[in-house]
Amino acid sequence: MTPFQDRPNVIPWPPILLLGALALAYLLSRVLPLSLPGPVALFVPLGWLLVVASLGFMLWAFLAFRQHQTSVLPNRRADALITAAPFNISRNPIYLSEAVLLFGLGLVNGSLWYGLVIAPFMLAISRMAIIREEAHLAARFGAEWSTYAARVRRWL
Numbered sequence: 377m378t379p380f381q382d383r384p385n386v387i388p389w390p391p392i393l394l395l396g397a398l399a400l401a402y403l404l405s406r407v408l409p410l411s412l413p414g415p416v417a418l419f420v421p422l423g424w425l426l427v428v429a430s431l432g433f434m435l436w437a438f439l440a441f442r443q444h445q446t447s448v449l450p451n452r453r454a455d456a457l458i459t460a461a462p463f464n465i466s467r468n469p470i471y472l473s474e475a476v477l478l479f480g481l482g483l484v485n486g487s488l489w490y491g492l493v494i495a496p497f498m499l500a501i502s503r504m505a506i507i508r509e510e511a512h513l514a515a516r517f518g519a520e521w522s523t524y525a526a527r528v529r530r531w532l
Contacts, residue, residue: 384512388451389504394474397497401478405487416486423483430476436462437469450505457517459524467510467530471501498531506530 404410412419440463441448446456448470462469475494482490513521 383451383453384509385451385505388449390450390471390474390501393497393500393504397478397493398481401482401487401490401493404489405485408489410488410492412483412486412488419483419486423480423485426476426480427484430473430480433462433476434470434473437473450509454509454513454516457513457520457524459528464528466532467525467528468501468506471498471506472531474501502530 438448440458440460444456444458444460446454446458466472475498478490478494478497482488510521510525514525
């Protein structure tokens with residue numbers, strides 16, 4: 377049995393990292409404002425569109441977990457390998473949605489900080505969650521995982 381056979385993580389890092397990124401961007405935008413160039417009103421409708429689209433994409437992924445009767449929790453064992461939509465677009469549609477959500481909220485709030493936390497957020501998610509989740513899926517699903525991972529990109 378490999379170390380990732382049972383579950384990918386003990387701590388559910390992804391929601392913690394998302395809340396941390398949101399809190400950091402919000403606090404920085406209040407303490408050290410870094411506004412978008414130009415009139416903010418031009419960015420707000422696009423921002424709301426991205427927020428709604430990201431939440432819809434995230435919901436689609438959650439429904440896929442439910443349909444395949446496996447846990448969405450990042451610290452629980454995967455009982456099924458989901459390769460159907462939206463997982464045929466990205467191996468990590470929820471994390472991708474969270475990055476788009478941060479970007480959209482930055483446009484809505486007129487703050488560059490939300491955009492600036494995306495890269496560290498994605499790096500942290502990759503290091504603390506995705507790498508471990510992929511090792512877990514490889515240990516659980518072997519060749520099926522390898523075939524899927526070769527066909528579908530990690531982000532887009």
